[in-house]
Amino acid sequence: MNVEIPYFARHQLSPGGTWISSRQKSLRTFKLADIGEGITECEIIRWAVKEQSAVQSFDPLCEVQSDKASVEITSPYDGVIKQFLVGEGEVAKVGQGLCLIEVAEDDTTHVESTETTGQSPVKTPVQVTHDVAEDTPTEAPPSVNVPLRKHPLDPTNDLSGTATTDHVLATPSVRHFARQHGVDLAAIAPGSGRDGRVEKKDVEAFISKVPVPDEVETASRQQEDVVVDLGRTRHGMWKAMVQSLEIPQFGYSTSLDLTRIHGLLPTLNAHIPAHFLPSASTPSSPRISHMVNPSALYPVPQPPSVPESGRFTKMTYLPFLLKTLAISMMEWPLFRASITPAPAQDTNKPTLTIRPTADLTLALSTPTGLYTPTIPSAQSFSLHALASRVTHLAYLGRQVPCGLTVKDMPRRGGTISVSNVGAIGKGEGASPVLVPGGGVAIVAIGRAKWVWDVSDEFYRPNDDGMEGERRLKIDVSWSVDHRVVEGAELAAFVETWRGWVENPERLIAVAT
Structure with missing residues (x-):
């Protein structure tokens, strides 16, 4: 008698005809697990698979970005x-x-023999149905126990008796550090962190106990080629640089005179507001504040909260350059513009979106790669507030894993990017590269240096025979999207910026 048994991919009847061993299909909801201490949410950067596609355990599912790092999540099924x-x-x-x-599961379902009852077997409800195989064997094949490696996120995986590297609790940075030094985290687990999490200090302590290899072996190993995979950040940089070739770019270089700004720095450093100073270096109140209480009539408004990582004791030239650049952008709507993709019905006419504020992007070099945090509405910041914001962003970028969040690096970005290459070397010029979505312009700022200026502006005979004047100059190099910005427009915009940089006293009349 042919018996139709739906819901099963394959079955096995015992000689007595009372049990059916089958593989059922069921839907499993794969949930976002806790990928790190203190992380409560992640942004889905990309899906590595498509709907209706097959996937195996440990195949990449998606890439997520938390406020601490990017992580690739693999399939547990x-x-x-x-x-x-x-x-x-x-x-x-x-x-x-x-x-x-959709997962296929092994199951054993009790079914009454049709020869005994004369009734159809009981159908076990599942979410997806399949027809049975046409030939039903009369004897069960011998079982073969093949040890399968279960995914750490598989709910049926019991990790209590095993400890592999995949199962060890550790942050991505600790795993990377351990791989660099050839350390198996399973040999260290459990660690000293919460819930047995392996910390960097645990790996360092383990390394210190490992005997140092023979010098000859070490030298031999160092001469071998090493293949290094690009991380997500550097791979993103790779793709962005390739895409930059699609943009016709116009370059422009000049130098700005910082002599007057240099003269203002001592005064500004001596009067940094207390809430921008580190807690340990907050100056004592002046003697007059002990004699008269300014809040006697009405409480003085409290200053804005500043994180400890955003406090500083010394101003630099960069906040001046950012502030004056933002003011110049308010005078030039073209440099507050971003390219709007062309409508689907007309692919030949892209448009520009003019923003009401000056949004600046900083090119920030970090231990894990190049990041581009944004300072929105930079024209509304005071010089001290800009210095604080730059200090805070630099602190977040130096963390491993990177502490910059999506809020610090919005997809919208800025319309002008600023790269402070002068903080690293002594180069006198640069050729910054503009990438798609990076705004209409990018500027590379060099290192400030004292030079003898004998131009017409400063040429005058001196009693000592020296003709000219010693000035503090800084080189700046621009690249703009030549599809949008003309060369003459860039030159005129830079002169507007120069008018603010070389006459910083004008900032007194600017409302912040």
């Missing part, structure tokens, strides 16, 4: 991706479902 629950660019909370995966 063999199955088929049925539906994405969170799209690219959207934010998911820890514990929230990311996608639905």
Whole structure:
């Protein structure tokens, strides 16, 4: 008698005809796990698979970006991706479902023999149905116990008795540090951190106990080629530089005179507001404040809260350059513009979107790669507030993993990027590269240096025979999107900027 048994991919009847061993199909909701201490949500950067595509355990599923690092998440199941629950660019909370995966499961279902009862077997309801195989064997094949490696996020995986590197609790930076030194985290677990998390100090302590290899072996190993994979940040830089070739760029270089700004720095450094100073170096109140209380009639407004990482004791030239650049952008709407993609119905006419504020992007070199945080509405910041913001962003970028968040690096970005290459070397010029989506212009700022200026402006005979004047100059190099900005427009804009930089006293009349 032919018996139709739906819902199963394959089955096995015992000689007594009372049990059926089958593989059922069910939907599993794959949830975002806790990928690091203190992380509560992540942005889905990209999906590595498509809906209705097959996936195996440990295959890449998606790439997520938290406020600390980017992490690649792999599949805990063999199955088929049925539906994405969170799209690219959207934010998911820890514990929230990311996608639905159709999984085949081994199961043993009791079915009464049709020869005995004369009735159809009981159908076990599942979510996806399949026809049974045509030939039903009369004897069960011998079972073969093949040890399978289960995914760390598989709910059926019991990690209590095993300790592999994948199962060890550790942050991505610690895993990277351990790989660099050839350390197996399973040999260290559990660590000294919360819930047995392996910390960097645990790896360092383990390394210190490992005997140093023979010098000859070390020298031999150092002569071998080493293949290094590009991380997500450097791979993103790779792709951005390739895309930059699509933009016709116009370059322009000049120098700005910082002599007057240099003369103002001592005064500004001596009067940094207390809430911008580090807690340990907050100056004592002047003697007059002990005699008269300014809040006697009405409380003085409290200053804005400044994180400790944004406090400083010394001003630099960069806040002046950013402030004056932002003011110049307010005078030139063209440099507050971003390219708007062409409408679908007319691909030949792209448009420009003029922003109401001067949004600046900083090119920030960090231990993990190049990041581009943004300072929106830079024209509204005071010089001290700009110095604080730059200090804070630099601090976040130096963290491993990087502490910059999506809020610090919005997808919108700025319309002008600033690269302070002078903070590293003594180069006198640069050729900054403008990438798609990076605004209409980028400027590279060199190192300030004292030079003898004998131009017409400063040429005058001196009693000592020296003709000219010693001035503090800084080189700046520009690249602009030549599809949008003309060479004459860039030159005129830079002269507007020069008028503010070389006459900083004008800032007194500017409302912040």
